[in-house]
Each structure stands twice: as C-alpha cells, then as structure tokens.
Amino acid sequence: MKTPLKWVGSKARIMSQLLQHLPSGKRLVEPFAGSCAVMMNTDYDEYLIADVNPDLIHLYQCIKFDADQFILDAKRYFELSNDECSYYQIRSGFNIEPEWQWRAAMFLYLNRHGYGGVCRYNQRGHFNVPFGHYKKPYFPEAEIRAFAQKAQRATFICASFEETLKMVRPGDVIYCDPPYIPQNPTANFTQYHTDGFTQDDQAHLSHMLHLLCQQGYPVLASNSDTYEARNLYAQFTRYTLTAPRSIGAAKGGDSSARELLAVGV
Template sequence: MIKKHRAFLKWAGGKYSLAEKINANLPKANKLVEPFVGAGSVFLNSDYERYLLNDINADLINLYNEVKFNAAEYINDARKLFVAKTNDRETYYALRQQFNDSVDVYERSLLFLYLNRHGYNGLCRYNRSGGFNVPFGDYKKPYFPEAELEYFAEKAQKATFICESYEAVFRRLRKGNVVYCDPPYVPLSKTASFTSYAKQGFNLDDQANLALLAEHACQRGITVLISNHDTTLTRKIYDKAELSTLKVGRSISQNGSTRTKVDELFALYR
C-alpha cells in the first residue's frame, strides 16, 4: 500500500481523502498543472516528473517557495510559534495584526502557518481590504506539522510555484501537460459561501469561464479534470465534459459529528 501524505496546512475543501479518485482520472504526462493548488494534497499524492502549481493567494505561494528553498531555517523559526504562550486569544489577535501589518515576505510566511494552525478550523479568509480575519480557534495544543513540512520541501524540488490568475495558467499549457482544477466551489445555498481564499474572489462568471478554458485545452489534446459541488448549475456549466459523482464529507464545523455527506462532481475533459 502506497503511503499517503498529508498537507502541512489545514484547508477547507482539501483533497486528501479524494487523492486516489482524482489520480485515477488523470493520465500519465510530463507535467501536472494545478491552477488552484490550495494545500497541495493532489500534488503530494501524485507522481509526475514536474509540477506547475499556482494559486491567486500570494501568501500561500510565498510560503511554499520559502519551504522549497529554505526548509531547515523555516521549520526552525516556525516551531517557535507553536508553544503554549502563543496559544491564547490575546496573542493570536496580536500576531494576526502583525501579519496584516507586515510587508516582509518571510515574516508573513511564518505567521501564515501559525494563523492556519491556531485559527478557527484552518480557514483562510480575508476581508475586502485584504486583511486576514479568521477568529481564534481555541485548540488545546495546535499541531506543528514538522514531518509534513519536510516531505513538502522534498517534493517541492520538482515543482514551480507561481501566483497568477487561472486564465494566465491556462495560457501556459503545452502538449504533454495534464491539468487538475480545484476552484472555489459553487455554494450549495445562498449562505454557504463562507470562504474567500483571496480578496479577488471567484464568481459564477469565473466558474463558466473555467469550463470554457477546459474545453479549449481539451481541443488542443490536454486533459483537464475539474472538481466542484454537484448542482444543477455545475452540470450545466460542465455539459461538454464526462461527469462522475461521489459522496464526500464536508463541513466548516469544528465538531466532526456535524459533518454531512455532499455530492462531489468531477468533470473530465479529454
């Protein structure tokens, strides 16, 4: 049995539990391209010679590049933020403000990991001004993901991390690439869209445009797989793709017992 690897970040909608299903839909290729890499579970649990990994969240990509090029120092410095005296409400909000005020890339990368592991349920959310605004998580002892950071740093040597729009990433595609897209999902209800991964957002026009870009890439011989909620809207948007579904657990609740099963839709363009 192949060992699975967890991302070092907590991430709403992370694909750790679906990695095998996603990889089963992706053909062999010389490069896997992810326009919405998120926490990187597909990257960490796939086997390609090279990776092009993108996200619109600059803090996320800066963090990944720090881990890729400076793993030992980064891990040593980040560990200092995972001690008892930093795990209280007052310190959390002070460090959150420090993060929002900082323009130093390395400092922000350290604080981003701290906020991810100490904030409410690992959410990544910014207000309209670009300020990180996730509340304190109040965990007994937040986990410091040292082993996960070390594995990520090792695997990252095969990857290039970029911070561009998803449209720009599609313009980079070449024959021999395969694409997995994990965009912010279509909300299941008017009140369900709780997460803004970056202040730019991702609206319904973007959802439809992504499908169109996937169609065009497919016409060039490039396989594209997109995941999303299974709704009437997404089935209409992905009407040119091969569709499949499965049930997955998803919730933003800290209480695992309240997590419910929802339908996940895979749209495969090949």
C-alpha cells in the same frame, strides 16, 4: 500524504477516488494551489502550481528554498501561548508585516490556530479568520520536510487561473480545484483572496478548460455537485465523488458532501 496546511476542501481524503481519473503525463498543472494535496499524492515528473494568493505561494516557495529555516521561523510562533490574545496579536502583525519570510511563518501559525483551516481575507486584504480554540495545535514538521522534498519538482507562481492555463504545453495534465459554487446561500463562507470567485469566473474557467480539451489536453475539474456546475461542464464526462466535510455539517447530521468531477480528454 498529509500536507503542512489545514485546508477547507482539501483533496487529501478523496485522493483514492481522484487518482482513478488522473491520467499519466509529464507535468501536472494546478491553477488553484490549495493545500497541494494532489501534488503530494501524485508522481508526475514536474508540477506547475499557481494561486492568486501571494501568502500561499510565498509559503510554498519558502519551504522549497530552505525548509530548515522555515521550520525554525515557524516554531517561534507555535511556542508562544496558545490563547486568543496571542492569536489576534499575531494576526494583526501578519496583516502589516512586509517581510515574506516572516509572513510565511505567521501564515502557517494562523492556519493551524485559526478556525477550521479557513483562509479568508476582507476587502482591504487583511486576513480575518477567527481564533480556532484548539487545545494543542499540531506543528507539521514531518509534513513540511516531505513537502520540501516534493517541491523540488515544482514551480510555484502567483498568477490567475487564466494566466496559468496559458502556460500549458504538450505533455501537461491539468487539474482545477476552484472555489466551489455554493450549494446554498449559507455555504458561501470562504473568500477567494480579496475579490471572491464569481459566477463569471466559473463560466470563464469552464470555457477555457473546454477549449484546452479540444486542443487535446487532458483536463479535470472539481466543483460542488450542483445544477449550475453540471451545466457548466455539460460537455465533459461527469462523476460524483463523496467527500468528507468538517465544516458546515450539523452535529449528528450528514458529514459528507457530493462533489462533481468533470473529466475531459
């Protein structure tokens, strides 16, 4: 199932590979919400979905609370002219808009009209993704309605991975899809909200997941297939997945990337 948002690194296109390793359980815990492709393509009784990006979490909360109203609000922006000037006016308005209802609608507009599904902020916390120059951006009404239905099983919270992982309880399955370790210096084009996701964050995450494994929780973590990632997850069972990529591939070049899936039980 597709999701309302375009998203760099979305797991929608590798779900068939990922599902082979996701165990059964009562609740799926995801400290890095992303596009919620894993939630939409699994069938757990409950979901705990977290992210440090309040725009992302409030969008999901708005859809869950009242999908019809969210669709009406978001359509108002999609019905405006699809041109560069309109995009940058809405982006400027989004960066000063205090009302979460309108920020959520504008966030969907920016996601669908901005470049490549990138979600990036500058150090002042301003969304700064450039215009995408798409001929006719798609309004994902069917995906919003499907999401709203599935979201009734979910709790969405704005929290760090550390805070979220402290909330796990017996019966939970944990899946982490953090910002990836760059495979090369030019690959690090995303900003994880305003502060970035550092090497120390990567190490702290892997350490917490290892401790949860020792406590008996089933844990999965995705990352780029690099030496650093394999070293961080050396005590996990590691698999290589092949993921399509739409950004960073040269025309006529390799359009897929190797990803690491670390599994601990």
